[in-house]
Amino acid sequence: MTGIVEQIIAFFQGMGLLNLTWGNVVMILVGLALVYLAIRYEMEPLLLLPIGISAVLVNIPLGHLANWPIAPELPEEIAENIFAVMTYLNQQYGPPGIFDLIYYTLIRTEIVPLLIFFGLGAMTDFGPMIADPKTALMGAAAQIGVFIAMLTALALGFNLHQAASIGIIGGADGPTTIYLTTKLAPEILGATAVAAYSYMSLVPLIQPPIIRALTSKEERKIRMEQLRPVSKREKIIFPIVSMIVIGLLVPSAAPLVGMLMIGNLFRESGVVERLSKAAQEELMNIVTIFLGLGVGSTMRAESFLTQETLMILGLGVVAFASATAGGVLFGKLMKHLSGGKINPMIGAAGVSAVPMSARVVQRMASEEDPGNFILMHAMGPNVAGVIGTAVAAGVFLAVLG
Amino acid sequence: MTGIVEQIIAFFQGMGLLNLTWGNVVMILVGLALVYLAIRYEMEPLLLLPIGISAVLVNIPLGHLANWPIAPELPEEIAENIFAVMTYLNQQYGPPGIFDLIYYTLIRTEIVPLLIFFGLGAMTDFGPMIADPKTALMGAAAQIGVFIAMLTALALGFNLHQAASIGIIGGADGPTTIYLTTKLAPEILGATAVAAYSYMSLVPLIQPPIIRALTSKEERKIRMEQLRPVSKREKIIFPIVSMIVIGLLVPSAAPLVGMLMIGNLFRESGVVERLSKAAQEELMNIVTIFLGLGVGSTMRAESFLTQETLMILGLGVVAFASATAGGVLFGKLMKHLSGGKINPMIGAAGVSAVPMSARVVQRMASEEDPGNFILMHAMGPNVAGVIGTAVAAGVFLAVLG
Amino acid sequence: MTGIVEQIIAFFQGMGLLNLTWGNVVMILVGLALVYLAIRYEMEPLLLLPIGISAVLVNIPLGHLANWPIAPELPEEIAENIFAVMTYLNQQYGPPGIFDLIYYTLIRTEIVPLLIFFGLGAMTDFGPMIADPKTALMGAAAQIGVFIAMLTALALGFNLHQAASIGIIGGADGPTTIYLTTKLAPEILGATAVAAYSYMSLVPLIQPPIIRALTSKEERKIRMEQLRPVSKREKIIFPIVSMIVIGLLVPSAAPLVGMLMIGNLFRESGVVERLSKAAQEELMNIVTIFLGLGVGSTMRAESFLTQETLMILGLGVVAFASATAGGVLFGKLMKHLSGGKINPMIGAAGVSAVPMSARVVQRMASEEDPGNFILMHAMGPNVAGVIGTAVAAGVFLAVLG
Amino acid sequence: MAEFMEGLNLTVLGVTIVFMVLAILAVVLYAVGWTERRLVEREAPAPAPAPAPAAKVEEKPAIPPKDLAVITAAILAYTAEKAAQLRPLPFRRKVSDAWRLYGVQSQMEEVEDFNYEMGKW
Amino acid sequence: MAEFMEGLNLTVLGVTIVFMVLAILAVVLYAVGWTERRLVEREAPAPAPAPAPAAKVEEKPAIPPKDLAVITAAILAYTAEKAAQLRPLPFRRKVSDAWRLYGVQSQMEEVEDFNYEMGKW
Amino acid sequence: MAEFMEGLNLTVLGVTIVFMVLAILAVVLYAVGWTERRLVEREAPAPAPAPAPAAKVEEKPAIPPKDLAVITAAILAYTAEKAAQLRPLPFRRKVSDAWRLYGVQSQMEEVEDFNYEMGKW
């Protein structure tokens, strides 16, 4: 009867409950909190629900869903070689769990963030920015928040790679944040991704007090002229021209901007509807599932439960707030230069979080003057902010990557 | 003119017809039989049609669709390393055919069975089990069939790994069978998968005589009280709680149960409809195609045409029958304990094969008493049986894996 | 302040504009031309638009979208080992860009062309060929164009592997062309793919003068008897029989024909509608996106801008024209043998380009006699041409592969 | 034989674990259900969702069954007729995406239902 | 030159094989078709599927073409009107999934058709 | 501290580049827009697409709002009633694909709404 005894011992040694650490418990609670926010308050549920629930799952000990570390010590000669890395990790840590496969083959290779940018391109109408190109500058101004957050992170002791990844949270573009963090500082991917998506959904709470503090009642009341119509031809030329111009100037931003613009060309060309639909729906949905599960699986107790994570969450607020301020202040500058024709609030929409920040701006305009409609004008900086953040990420990659 | 002669010789040496073995012919006929059953009698066509037709295709000699063996002899130091294994097989057996790629990258890594469990979770309503939790025990009782079949297989000379894989057929959950067999005994994957799916579709033939033999007319006539309604909140909490409880108790079942419950949470949360739909439809369809093709491609003459395969098909009947008996007998026990309020037939639904076995039970109840509706009560053990089989698979993996 | 200076230097050295070669500029213009043709004239937009735009993108210097060469010099012992090749390329050329991953994991492994054949099978109705099997011979006759183009290419100095890949353009089946070229001569993949898809969309311009030159007015006026109806049973048996017959005779064509016929069986069986729909839509759309992007990414200045490419484009016309002539001349032979009951024009439809060449034939028949309807008769050679080209590709692979 | 004994042990272990796990799950579900009913009782006085169904009812005006039958028949007939009558001629309409996919294959039904007697689609 | 000769041989081989394979396929198809017709003849006395179409016919009551035209027009008009009239205001309705996807991008049409004269969507 | 200085440099560089790139993009867009308007002016005399909308208008006959309301109500009612009345009994109809997927799981709603009082679905 030794058999049954040995088996029972083996079984109970393998029971997750006996191997549960405090860290695991806390992480499970963190995951559940994200799930709760996603369901109860509909905070970015498409990402925060998968992220939260897979954070729960990977923190169940011995569950074999994620066997490999997120930021492993690697022999230097293979560190850059994803195929050699996976062979090595399999040797060191055993066969991959499903979350390891998702993380290392789909996210670490940047396939997933790039395919999401492709789908986003197919979903985005750049019309308002094409109709009024000067609003693109406000999309640039909001990137100041990225750099302020980066400097703050440096001052708090993060290294330059981590600081850049933290700063980019201020760009309010989830896939860009994931793309850059994966390349520069994968060890903090969970924290930056969660910060980016959480604050994006808090835009309606974060932005209004800052906008109100920096603008006067009169400024908020400024009405703007109706935008000119944009022709189909212009909409087709836009993604091609943007891809080439930005690609030639900042090649390190070419993957992000290129995929975004290919998607947009599929949309606007009108001749490949089934591919455009696939990019927006079937491919997008599948990729989003893997993105959420993969990012959530990086939230392991050992790497997530650090003081740094709390600091990153704090820095996220700094990033969003300073990006908003940057956009509004630049909006005021443009108001003066234009002789009062531009409502400075639309600069706040430059943080992206499309289209939420544009809607925040519209709501504030309506509050002051129910007949004031600046939503479409705010969409210009809004979509420009996506490009601006991709360019900022490109600069980081060119210098640090 | 040597050129043309040499070419003709080379060509005819490469002609499949001249290399056809008797084994190939038999396997092609077996594949055609599965295709016939799938089309003519609609026996689980979503799986048996792809399995059958790819069995036909891989048994055409020299076809380059499947060049690698299913259960190769591997140097011990790489046997557990999927990446090294694929590099090694490519070196030994030449470039992979499309079925090799499907089998080794999607099925051998367990990606496909787990994604199917994910989709199943998004398709399943656990309401009846939540409304009447004691029915979960009948889902446990039906697993007795798994162990009886395992013991029978051991007695017939199978080794423990194979016996466990054969036993799990009695769980009547295709993906669980594939998951476990791939891990424990990949050399019999084709046989266990075919047995699991074939007998599942024969549930309406296998179960009634057993149920009738074990229950009296009075028992079959027992009416049950209407189930209480289940709130949305309970349905949301259920997958989270199940995942954590089972994950902590049987971590080796965490991948299966975890993916099932993530899918179910997507479904019940109500905030990620497009992901839930993707899990049920686009992702599910694509994954099902690859599952069928991949499993069918393991049905090669050299490994499938053995006495063992026939024994496995026989043991499948043992598994289904004893699972049914286990469920019904436990149902009778619960009837006595509840003072006659429980119709023991619903125990038979514990074998899973959702929702077919529950419908079988309902039909038998209607035959005795047209006004007797126990379908929803039978759905409780029915869905519990899925969890029960996953737990049983987890126990096998913990001890043998 | 050395920091900022160094950074600026580093940044400008990394600017794509400074690294742009003339070759890049030309390739960007070629890509834009394809985009223009796809959008303005709707020339095969589902392929030429993605191909064109990714040709633009990969020719932006330093963009990190495609870091690996298309036809690298490889140590002989790993040349056939795709896993070792990817590890080696990563070591030599750095981490893969997204287009490298698409090309090496999805196209080079033939997954994408085979999945497209699978989807095409689910989209194709072989009814007209089943109703009148002798039309299959015209699908064979059109393959003469494949061999004439191959011989011409040989005469122009291409090697045998390249010549075969160029010849297959005359089959007018994009995926077959990509499949064969990837196996035999990947260095000219961009050119053959572009030629295949471009000329396919030019079928309405290329074919009519050739048909008119080879047929008399009386021949073009010949009316044909209505086709007999084809039963569901025949349509189900067809893919199974074709797969087995062709697989046994020409195993090297088994992957192409096998996947085509599996897809067709899914379609005709009527019991796996959700899989058939997935094959035609969600899977097809996703795979088409990757095919277009992957093929376009092979159009790099260094390998595409050669005299050979121009010659390949020229040979494509030869291939299409001689295939049309072959089909029509064989049609005339069949007219004589049948005592004038067959309209020889339907032989021209044997070049595939389904269903365009069949429509061309119909339009020409209507011009001579508005009451002459031979469209369905032309569909027979049309779909037979797909099989014929796959068989021709199989012969090339058997002898050269 | 040793392996069969091992199998027996595994059976004892397995059956125990399966029952234990599902029993624990059942207990947890009873607890969740009990808590839920407590919560619902506490929330009961607030009949918040009541007006919503009311609004829905408004959207559904009472229609006599006879009229309903007529409308139903009309719509069914319309759909059936339309499907039969309005089938577009393949030659006139825009080439569909499916037709164009690689210029290789197509939905053949679209060209198949040609009426040879009438010379029309 | 040697390679060209090899190509010629390959052509002879290839053309032979292609014709042979498709001819065999054609013969097989003739055989299948012949068998099918034998089977159909044998099954012919059993007109089993006949009642099914009959049932279908019942579902399709005769409607005078004029009424049909009116109903058609009504439904078309209804659909067109509804598409035009009932366009929901972006501000009131629930944020769609597309709007929420990563909080990054959106279907801009939804906010684009703002009428500046009327101050309304 | 050295790293912070590096960060400052990076900030200067980054802000410059971001503004520069978006400014260039804006200039390019102005140029594209300007060219477009030149092109449109030149193409203006050809009002080619005008008949197309006209044709569309024809498809939409004038229907009095009252009739429209009645038809709308009828269709809504019909849809609502049909959804309520015609729910097929799970036992009679063909097993759906979802039911059959691996014989494992299912859309449980299909069997869930059983009315125990009436003994009917």
Ligand code: NA
């Ligand atoms: Na941004």
Ligand code: NA
């Ligand atoms: Na089960």
Ligand code: NA
């Ligand atoms: Na062809």
